[in-house]
Amino acid sequence: MKNKTSNNAEMNDLKLLGKIQRVSAPKGLYSTILKKSEDRIKNNISMNWVRSTAAFIFILIALETYAIISNLNNAITNFNTIESLIYIDKNVLYND
Amino acid sequence: MNFENIYFEYKDLVYNLALSYVQNEQDAQEITQDVFLKIHKKRNSFNEKSSLKTWIYRISINTSLDFIKAKKRNKRGFFLTAIRLDDYNKYSYIADFNHPGVQLEDKESIAQLFETINKLPNEQKTVILLLRLENLSQAETSKIMGKSVKAIESLYQRAKSNLSRLIKQSEGL
Numbered sequence: 001m002k003n004k005t006s007n008n009a010e011m012n013d014l015k016l017l018g019k020i021q022r023v024s025a026p027k028g029l030y031s032t033i034l035k036k037s038e039d040r041i042k043n044n045i046s047m048n049w050v051r052s053t054a055a056f057i058f059i060l061i062a063l064e065t066y067a068i069i070s071n072l073n074n075a076i077t078n079f080n081t082i083e084s085l086i087y088i089d090k091n092v093l094y095n096d
Numbered sequence: 097m098n099f100e101n102i103y104f105e106y107k108d109l110v111y112n113l114a115l116s117y118v119q120n121e122q123d124a125q126e127i128t129q130d131v132f133l134k135i136h137k138k139r140n141s142f143n144e145k146s147s148l149k150t151w152i153y154r155i156s157i158n159t160s161l162d163f164i165k166a167k168k169r170n171k172r173g174f175f176l177t178a179i180r181l182d183d184y185n186k187y188s189y190i191a192d193f194n195h196p197g198v199q200l201e202d203k204e205s206i207a208q209l210f211e212t213i214n215k216l217p218n219e220q221k222t223v224i225l226l227l228r229l230e231n232l233s234q235a236e237t238s239k240i241m242g243k244s245v246k247a248i249e250s251l252y253q254r255a256k257s258n259l260s261r262l263i264k265q266s267e268g269l
Binding site: 013014016017018019020021022023024025026029030032033036037040 | 100103104107108110111112115116121125128129132133136137195196197198199202205206209224228229256259260263
């Protein structure tokens with residue numbers, strides 16, 4: 001009995017939804033949608049542009065890294081040459 | 097079917113469904129715009145296996161739920177430090193209720209009912225709105241929600257019992 005009463009109350013509440021009338025979408029919405037869609041297309045950056053920019057940045061970083069590494073190698077070589085010359089001189093003096 | 101035809105065929109369906117979710121004209125307009133922008137963008141990838149109406153229903157439901165989630169997040173961030181959230185929700189709901197399809201004499205009772213429906217989990221809310229407000233069959237609802245008819249039936253029963261519990265709670269019984 002209790003169940004039946006609560007079911008009826010439930011149904012009465014839900015019946016309220018039947019009183020809601022359907023309405024028409026406001027006029028002018030279509031032109032707003034078209035305008036927004038056009039704006040989105042204009043503001044969209046093409047994927048090709050993104051890809052070529054990414055490739056360019058990657059090449060730039062690679063060249064920069066190559067330049068730094070080769071400079072470092074040159075510096076090490078120069079340092080080794082100087083060091084070896086100093087070492088020979090010392091030995092000569094020692095042997096003398 | 098070109099976009100213009102799709103719009104004029106389904107604009108009222110989308111707008112009314114959005115109104116059922118947000119019960120506010122401005123928000124429903126925003127949702128309707130978003131839905132049709134998505135349709136415009138994705139219409140070429142529309143899978144012919146499902147019907148256009150089912151597809152549009154799905155987009156409308158997802159867009160409405162996303163809109164509500166985003167709105168809640170924004171409001172919470174803004175008001176959390178100012179006032180208690182419960183008080184705010186209550187105040188905000190009554191202030192925001194603006195459904196053009198509701199007669200003035202029914203406004204209070206329907207606003208209260210929607211306030212309770214809004215507390216249900218998303219799937220339960222959707223099943224009530226589709227079955228009771230959109231007057232769709234269980235078979236149509238099952239296609240839209242991607243569930244079996246049996247699952248829809250049990251979801252509806254759970255939604256009804258939760259709704260009744262929440263109504264009793266709000267009445268203080």
